Structures are given as structure tokens and as C-alpha cells.
Amino acid sequence: MSILVGLLLVVAIIAITYIGVEVLGLSALFGIVLPYVAVACFIIGFIYRIVKWAKSPVPFRIPTTCGQQKSLDFIKQNKIENPSSKGWVVVRMILEVLTFRSLFRNTKAELTEDGNLAYQWEKWLWLFALMFHWGFFFVLVRHLRFITDPVPGFVQLWEKIDGVFWVNLQALYLTGFIMVAGLGLLLCRRLFLDKVRYISLLNDYFPLFLLLGIGCSGILMRYLTHVDVTRIKELAMGWVTFNPTVPGDISIMFYIHLALVCVLLIYFPLSKLMHAGGIFFSPTRNMANNNRMVRHENPWNPVVKVHTYEEYEDEFRDKMRAVGLPLDKDE
Amino acid sequence: MYKPTKIIIALVIFLAIVTFPIWSSIGSDSVSPDVEISLDTPAINALGDDASCIYDTDYMRANHMKVLSEWKVEVVRNGNRMIVTEDGREYLASLENTCFECHSNYEDFCLKCHEYSNVDPSCWECHLEPVTDSNVSEEV
Numbered sequence: 001m002s003i004l005v006g007l008l009l010v011v012a013i014i015a016i017t018y019i020g021v022e023v024l025g026l027s028a029l030f031g032i033v034l035p036y037v038a039v040a041c042f043i044i045g046f047i048y049r050i051v052k053w054a055k056s057p058v059p060f061r062i063p064t065t066c067g068q069q070k071s072l073d074f075i076k077q078n079k080i081e082n083p084s085s086k087g088w089v090v091v092r093m094i095l096e097v098l099t100f101r102s103l104f105r106n107t108k109a110e111l112t113e114d115g116n117l118a119y120q121w122e123k124w125l126w127l128f129a130l131m132f133h134w135g136f137f138f139v140l141v142r143h144l145r146f147i148t149d150p151v152p153g154f155v156q157l158w159e160k161i162d163g164v165f166w167v168n169l170q171a172l173y174l175t176g177f178i179m180v181a182g183l184g185l186l187l188c189r190r191l192f193l194d195k196v197r198y199i200s201l202l203n204d205y206f207p208l209f210l211l212l213g214i215g216c217s218g219i220l221m222r223y224l225t226h227v228d229v230t231r232i233k234e235l236a237m238g239w240v241t242f243n244p245t246v247p248g249d250i251s252i253m254f255y256i257h258l259a260l261v262c263v264l265l266i267y268f269p270l271s272k273l274m275h276a277g278g279i280f281f282s283p284t285r286n287m288a289n290n291n292r293m294v295r296h297e298n299p300w301n302p303v304v305k306v307h308t309y310e311e312y313e314d315e316f317r318d319k320m321r322a323v324g325l326p327l328d329k330d331e
Numbered sequence: 332m333y334k335p336t337k338i339i340i341a342l343v344i345f346l347a348i349v350t351f352p353i354w355s356s357i358g359s360d361s362v363s364p365d366v367e368i369s370l371d372t373p374a375i376n377a378l379g380d381d382a383s384c385i386y387d388t389d390y391m392r393a394n395h396m397k398v399l400s401e402w403k404v405e406v407v408r409n410g411n412r413m414i415v416t417e418d419g420r421e422y423l424a425s426l427e428n429t430c431f432e433c434h435s436n437y438e439d440f441c442l443k444c445h446e447y448s449n450v451d452p453s454c455w456e457c458h459l460e461p462v463t464d465s466n467v468s469e470e471v
Contacts, residue, residue: 043346047345050341054335145448169403229393229444233447240352240353248389251393
């Protein structure tokens with residue numbers, strides 16, 4: 001059911017854009033107002049979520065570890081899996097963000113025929129996630145050519161590397177296809193693995209369909225239904241110079257692509273996609289395992305009014321002396 | 332807020348990355364939300380008011396590379412140099428003899444958009460690139 005709803009939502013966005021631009025002629029709404037609103041929602045929403053997380057106390061020091069912790073000198077510590085200093089936490093975090101090491105550890109649990117629990121090799125989630133995220137990153141880098149003037153050198157360099165394969169004298173950008181393939185495989189994982197489908201919700205399917213819509217419309221525009229790139233860049237440069245105009249007719253395919261991207265930007269801070277910022281706030285990832293060296297104080301501990309023995313003795317010294325009780329201070 | 336300095340530094344970095352297209356364009360002279368391509372060549376002027384390209388302007392703006400690619404396949408693979416459009420006009424399929432006959436102003440026509448949108452077309456892998464101010468020294 002949620003599969004269908006997710007798909008229908010994306011189809012509805014496409015239909016609304018088509019009607020809005022082609023039938024009602026609202027190209028200024030979809031080409032200027034919507035992008036500004038979307039970017040504003042994205043930036044404000046992102047900062048709001050980050051600040052909200054930053055205000056949450058971390059009651060316990062709970063790093064997850066899977067290696068030898070710091071111990072006696074002759075026992076070798078696994079510094080990446082079980083960091084005890086800030087520096088190694090940073091190393092672990094960088095590797096986690098760039099290479100998804102915790103997904104690499106994913107295993108499949110299955111009961112064998114004779115009733116034993118067996119864990120099996122399962123790297124597909126890691127591979128598909130890596131394909132999608134890195135593909136998306138490089139696709140975004142390539143898109144800078146539409147929205148910067150002059151275009152930075154690293155974008156041009158990356159276009160050369162990414163477009164190393166030519167089909168019919170046209171560069172075939174690999175990262176775009178890798179991104180869509182990654183998304184498609186991640187979707188198949190949710191559709192065809194029973195256990196994963198059981199735990200999948202609308203907020204899992206919707207971003208997948210949305211991103212697939214973005215990827216496919218982009219690929220269609222580049223390789224099949226060509227669009228007027230110069231006018232699109234004129235529109236985009238209008239946004240970034242805060243002097244927006246709609247420069248003539250642009251194909252509906254572009255508006256659909258843009259509307260899907262805008263919905264993604266608006267949806268981003270509201271959804272699980274915020275893991276992009278949230279990963280840095282995971283207490284299991286961003287804390288050093290130094291429980292035995294440094295006391296972790298729970299920041300939400302209330303200030304407790306205590307009455308120490310010293311104060312107790314001060315209060316009752318005379319009475320205690322009178323009945324002959326031993327005293328720490330007896331003057 | 333816990334660890335406010337770290338959070339603020341991270342948010343500033345986030346904002347700097349997200350707004351990169353805005354601040355990278357500030358102060359550069361070449362920022363031009365309008366690109367004017369010139370149709371002022373002797374051949375086009377000679378055609379007068381009847382001047383029309385192979386397809387209409389909007390189609391050519393978006394699909395000229397597709398047209399060129401189809402021509403290339405016709406000529407190189409099928410050996411057919413005469414292209415007939417849907418409304419019956421005949422053209423010699425040739426970049427240098429047909430396209431450049433009218434659009435002889437390479438720098439004010441092709442390069443205008445290609446440089447603006449950072450496009451590096453593959454035409455000059457086979458064809459000889461028209462001489463411009465910037466590549467004339469390389470030719471010598």
C-alpha cells in the first residue's frame with residue numbers, strides 16, 4: 001500500500017507541474033518562486049534540525065565498538081573500531097561518512113534447515129548505498145556548471161573524467177547511471193526481500209521514488225528529449241544573482257525535474273534524509289570510548305542538595321560528644 | 332546548546348557549501364543572465380525576412396546536436412549526403428558547408444552558448460575548428 005502511495009505522490013507532483021506549466025502557464029511560479037521557497041525551506045529546516053539535536057543532552061557515553069579497547073601497553077588497541085581519543089573518533093567518523101563502514105558490517109541472519117542460526121555475507125546494502133550516494137554527489141558537482149559563472153575548474157575536470165565513455169560522440173556520464181542504478185537496486189531490496197518489505201514504510205518508499213524521478217528525468221533530458229541548456233542556465237543564473245527571469249520557453253521535462261528537486265529540498269529536513277546531518281550527532285559514532293579514563297557527567301542531572309557527613313557532624317557535634325560518639329574533628 | 336562553537340562552525344561550513352553558487356559568482360565580470368547569440372552574418376542577411384534554419388529556432392536551440400548526430404550517422408554510416416526535411420527541403424548534410432555557410436560567426440554564435448554553459452562539443456575531434464582569437468596561436 002505504502003509503495004503505491006509513494007509512487008502516486010511522485011506521479012502527482014509530475015502531473016501538477018505539467019498542468020501548472022503547460023496548461024496554466026505558471027512558469028514563473030514553478031521556475032522562480034518554487035525554487036526559492038524550496039531552498040529557503042531546506043536551509044532553515046536543516047539548521048533548525050541541527051540546532052534541535054545540538055540541544056539534546058547525551059546522558060551516557062555509548063560508543064559502539066567492535067575492536068580491542070585501549071588496555072595494557074602490550075595489548076594492541078584497535079584505534080579505528082574502538083577509538084579512545086578525539087583524533088581517532090574523527091578518523092572513524094570520516095571513514096563512516098565516506099565509506100559507510102557500518103553498512104559494510106551488515107550480515108544476513110537465517111535459520112538453517114537443522115534449526116541453527118547462521119549469519120551470512122551480505123554486502124549488497126553497502127554496495128547499493130555507496131553507488132547511490134557517491135553517484136548523487138558527483139551528479140551534484142556536475143550540476144554546478146548550470147549555476148556558476150565562471151564554472152570552477154574542478155567541475156570541468158570532473159566532467160572529463162566522468163564522461164570518459166562516449167556513445168555516438170556524446171559523453172555518457174557514468175555517475176548519473178550509477179546513481180539511478182543504486183536507487184533502483186535499493187528499491188528492489190525493499191520490494192523483493194520479505195523482511196525488508198515488512199519494515200518498509202511510506203517514508204522509505206517516497207524518497208526512493210522521488211530520487212528515481214529526479215534521476216530518470218535528468219537522464220531523459222540529457223540523452224533523449226534535449227532541452228535548451230542556455231535558457232536553463234540563464235534561469236539558474238537569475239536565481240543566484242537574485243535577478244530572476246523566465247528566459248523564454250523551456251521544455252516541460254526541465255520543469256518536472258526542477259519540481260521534483262524542489263520537493264526533495266522541502267522534504268529533506270522533515271524526513272529521514274536528515275541522516276546527512278544526523279550522522280554527526282550519533283552518540284554511538286561521535287564519542288570516544290574512554291569511559292574508564294574520563295567521567296561522563298549526564299548534563300540533565302539535576303542539582304541535588306546534599307548534606308555531607310562533615311556538615312552533619314558540625315550540626316550535631318555537641319550532642320555527639322555528649323553521648324561519647326567518635327568525632328572526625330574534635331576541638 | 333551543547334558545544335556551541337563546534338555546532339556554529341559546522342553550520343557556517345554547511346551554509347558556505349550550500350550557497351557556493353551565490354558567492355562564487357559575486358565579483359566576477361562574466362556573470363550574465365542573458366546570452367545574445369548573433370545572427371548577423373552576410374549569408375543570413377542576404378536571405379532577408381525568409382531566413383529560416385533547418386528546423387525552427389526553439390527546436391534547433393535544444394536539439395541541434397541531435398540533428399548533427401543524425402546527419403553524421405547518415406553520411407558516415409549510410410553514405411547519404413542529401414537530407415530531406417519533413418516539409419520537403421533538401422540540405423547537404425555537412426557541418427562546414429551547410430551550417431557554417433550561414434552561421435559563419437563561430438565566436439558570436441556557437442561559442443557564446445558553449446562557453447556560457449561550459450559545453451565542450453566533440454565536433455573538433457574530426458572537423459577543423461574555425462580560427463578564433465584564443466586558438467589562433469595554437470594553430471601556428
